[in-house]
Amino acid sequence: MIALTPEQAAADATAAILADFTGGPHRGVIVDSPPGAGKTTLVVTAAMTLAGSGERLMIVAQTNEQVDDLTDKLASKAPGLSIGRLHSDGFTVPSRVTRHPGVTASNKIDQVEACTVVIATADKWAYVSERTWPWAIVDEAYQMRSDKLLAIAALFDRALFVGDPGQLDPFSVVDTERWAGLAWDPMQSAVAVIGRLNDLPVHRLPVSWRLPASAAPLVSEAFYPFAPFRSGTAAADRELKLATAGFPVAWDRTLNEAAATGWALHELPNRHTIRTDAEAVQACAGLATRLLQRGAVAHDENDTHPVSPDRIAIGCAHNDQVAAIRAAGVPAGITVDTANRLQGREYDVTIVLHPLSGRRDATAFHLESGRLCVLTSRHRHACIVVARAGIAELLDNHPSTGRVQLNVPVKFPDGWEANHAVLAHLSDHRVQA
């Protein structure tokens, strides 16, 4: 058998999805997409295909940012298409959306319902009633809680659910096991519920266009053990160069390692710390600063460009860590955020404060595989992890022992195992500070 090129594999998958969605017997189709596998492109293609054959459709995304991104991409690809951007009262639609002549933005459904495509967040759709669309596309469906889908499911006949199963599950502030094991447990993701109650076809996108060849195998093995994917680019396609040689200090050696191999573990001495570990915070901010100072240049399959602040992100687990890193002096323009907010975003270089760094225990929150998956799969070139030594020992002292609930599907990957897999890989790229 002749191996398909990444382009062919992706095109075949897209064609199969569209055929199943528009012509198949099912009311819904689920598409599992690994990080950067062209999920948005698929949504745009599906929308254009349906609109092209004269069908009306609604698109659901989870955050206003996602909706604006999608609207912008769709309007750029199909300038002639009439798109309605439905938003909440008091929301200011950004100029990247309003610049398109085909886009009508309004907070009233009557003013946009005539558009061929209407896009809004799930929260906003929930207030629309007495109207139906023959087709719907639900983007980031794994981030959507199933009760949100319940509120809007009456609006459409058939739907395409697209999302990344490896990312963070939706959560609730309420801690209850009342519905554990029920197929329609409202605390699950929308996809988990429709998948358990309906026999729907599941497709997979097989190629990650974002992750470099250095990252795709690790992320695929650690976080998508049963849905492997590959990188759309070869190792030679991506190169990160530092314009200056740097000093023989830890920060610069870490950057050298990351530029050369795509990964680096900036390891601080073993210590139990508070969440806002001053040294780790300093290292995150310092590495970002040095990266800019040393003039990183990214070369990829499209072009060669300097790594500007907006192409760098620092990710961590908690809000107070975000605040501490910002307070430590991060160059303007660099994104600092929690894993939850970095979902779906893409950067050239990411700096990650390891969720287990300095901790005395490994709780379910910190072990959640989705969190580490989000943090280690946002980059196109390199990912630098900042951590205290001793995480492997910490993991060994806290084997994952969640309560077993009847009828709850076993979730893969196991966070504990995924953490070990990433650590084992990072240990080859360790720089001791």
Add this chain to the structure above:
Amino acid sequence: MSVISAYARALAVQTGRAQPVATVRHVHLSATPMVFIPLKLAGEAAAPLAALVGTDPANPRLLVVPQPRNRDLRFAFMAELADVMLPYVESFAGVTETVEAKTPYERSSDAPQLLVPNRGGIAFTKLLGRSTRFRRADGPYPVHPSVPVLGQWLTFLAERAEYAGSSALVAMTEALALHWATGQSPMEDANLATQLAWIAPPAGQNGPEAALAAEDPLTSPPAGPETHPDFDGQVLDHAIRAYETSSSPAQVREALRTQLEPTWTLMWQAVRLLRELPEAATVDARWAKDRDQFTRETARLADGGFPRGRIDGAVSAAIRLADLESALQTYEAQRAFDDPLVMAEHRVAGKAFSGEVVAVDATRRIVPPGKTRAAPRPLVTIRTSDPVRLSPGKRLSSSRNRKQKTEIVSIAGDLVVIQINDQMGRGSTPAPGSVPEVGEIVCYAELDPSGGQRPRLPSGEDTPWTHGGPPTPYVPTDEDAQEAWS
């Protein structure tokens, strides 16, 4: 664990006494609460063994199942329990007050309150409700007619306990932990005897000494629902055998009395301790919600309402989740605004700040996004020494006016600028008193006491295909009471 509670625990260890973590009482305490201490048989899912129950500290009623493996005796026990509890619960149903609302309605002036020793007590109450509410007075295996009614009420109380801030069924260890931090771990705090030893040690002892003494199962038997294994093996087993041969429950009763009475004393000691604290401002409003629900349940049962199903349908589960979330959000906000010590936790975490107003731009008018006309949007500058970890755009509330919506405009050093968005009257300038004045000490927090708004969900019959379609309507049958484990 927050920084404040960690500090309070460390302080408790250092001083040898529990430290207050609240200045006011955040749970409602009825004038006549019913204390209920249930025990179950080890190794069985829902086999009641005994209970000490009553509203009078001096006069508890001891109920036992002399042979807990005998199902008839179990339901005889439940009938006896119904005999104590139902008159108590139903005594609140008759007295109502009219609530002034858009459409005025009747609400019970008071409602039953059940106090159990710990979280396990709540879980067991729920199980007892589940094992009795589907029973019938006719058909196979009939029970006393009061048993299914008791099951409905136990279920109602246990389900209320899932809502944050409800005081219908209270676990005493949790109520105490809301107000005092001991020098032991949260898991050890689930032991009522040691927790109380830290909070109010006997004269001449400090907390750790008293707690150590209280760990002895002979002086402080477990507060249930599980009994101590040594008691099971060395005392209970013999007593049950004696009942089998003599048919006299006296020995079982005496044995179980020794296990229950110490906890009974502790429960009333805890009630006295909590009563000494002044009630928080919003406790009454939350108790009104409990009374509302009690009124509704009374009406539902009077209409011959079916026992609540064992599992929730897709729509009712989603509605309940939204209710639980909204109750939790409201409760956390109310608790913080009621109590400076609780607010301190949020201030330390950077989610709230307190400080002096140093500048007010009361005449500022802007055109809000999405609007066409200018409206007053005053700016208030506050100087604070708190570590503020909020970002511009975050919505805040204040204890000045809990309904007023404000948002952060900028944070520079120790100066926070906030914009006030509503509750300023209808005039072109803010109504007097609606905006803080220079020199005022204010506190703003990222907490929303309103509980948020939510969209309408489809009705149960309209459950969409994504969630399994409409469920089949519930019709009671004789098989309802069967459990996989029964």
